[in-house]
């Protein structure tokens with residue numbers, strides 16, 4: 386994607402004006418619209434619509450009416466405009482706006498909407514690839530920071546959309562390695578042997594049924610000015626594919642399980658976005674990565690795993706694998722003496738059943754302040770968080786008869802919370818758990834998030850680190 390700052394409209398490509406609904410006349414004053422067009426917009430702006438169409442036979446022109454405070458609707462309008470432009474097989478457009486904040490939100494909507502996972506399509510669909518910004522006072526650096534964030538989101542969407550036959554733990558580790566090196570992020574990849582010496586029983590247990598080796602990826606962003614500070618440590622679920630293991634998934638439930646590494650993608654993409662912005666934060670991302678398969682020597686129900694921190698875990702369901710690999714990573718996180726540990730994981734179907742695709746299910750242990758900050762950041766960027774209770778009684782549900790704890794609660798109730806409790810057992814610092822199972826992957830078109838991988842949560846975490854942390 387190319388974004389240019391321009392001083393003049395080129396007169397041929399699609400044009401979109403973004404104007405304040407309550408002040409259309411002023412907003413259009415310096416625009417490339419004719420007096421007649423301006424009059425039309427003034428006359429119709431009051432109507433209950435978000436986009437006015439001024440297109441003629443040779444040229445597409447839209448006026449997007451922005452209502453104060455509603456950036457979400459503005460991004461949705463960007464999505465609608467993007468679709469219209471692409472439908473008419475055009476790849477570039479010019480955005481006119483006389484307020485840069487608004488224009489940047491619109492640009493964000495456009496960039497996210499233009500993403501398509503088309504690398505395996507012989508005939509590529511039309512994509513918007515060039516946006517010209519005709520915006521008073523807009524600086525290159527401001528525009529680039531939006532572009533950087535959106536590129537990080539789309540990079541994560543690419544990883545999540547990629548099937549496991551292409552992206553296994555090793556290839557994923559290599560991609561993250563190269564990206565980290567190019568951005569000045571420290572990276573360490575622990576391979577099978579090292580994971581064995583560290584005795585990460587959760588990661589190794591899940592990996593037993595796989596023909597591919599596991600990886601444990603450590604990314605660290607530590608700019609000089611914050612080197613002494615306690616880090617924020619991110620942990621991301623990197624199940625490259627979740628068959629369910631011996632508790633094999635039936636029906637359609639396995640279909641989108643290439644997306645079971647979306648938590649890992651979220652955390653890696655966020656640390657890369659932070660590095661691109663050179664934010665002054667000490668940030669670590671830990672990614673345990675393997676697929677979950679039922680072959681060969683696969684772990685079985687009744688197995689007892691000795692985790693990295695020594696906790697003994699009874700496996701009662703091989704499909705509750707995410708928490709096993711995350712537990713080792715969370716225990717590993719403790720060694721950084723973190724300010725807070727935040728994990729993102731496509732952890733439970735229960736989270737999706739509870740609130741659908743409209744937000745992230747979250748819980749915290751001793752991290753009230755971070756939770757409040759995250760909720761606010763989520764509201765800022767419309768990637769909202771629903772906090773669930775985390776009462777100690779839920780902890781009772783994962784006690785085991787034969788080991789310390791078991792990897793699934795008794796019965797079907799509150800599955801997202803017992804999963805969270807399992808993770809919290811391993812955290813020795815303030816801890817926030819983000820269950821993104823509902824939002825990470827969408828079979829139907831989901832506005833600016835598109836079809837397939839959404840990248841949901843990256844803008845939220847970036848906003849938190851930038852503005853609220």
Ligand code: BES
Nearest residue numbers: 627702704705731732733734735793822
């Ligand atoms: N990866 C799944 C959770 C999931 C479900 C993610 C739907 C995205 C969409 C996870 O590993 C899983 O299988 N969880 C089980 C846990 C159960 C066995 C305790 C679930 O939620 O059914």
Ligand code: ZN
Nearest residue numbers: 627704705706
């Ligand atoms: Zn599973």
Ligand code: ZN
Nearest residue numbers: 624627645707
């Ligand atoms: Zn899973």
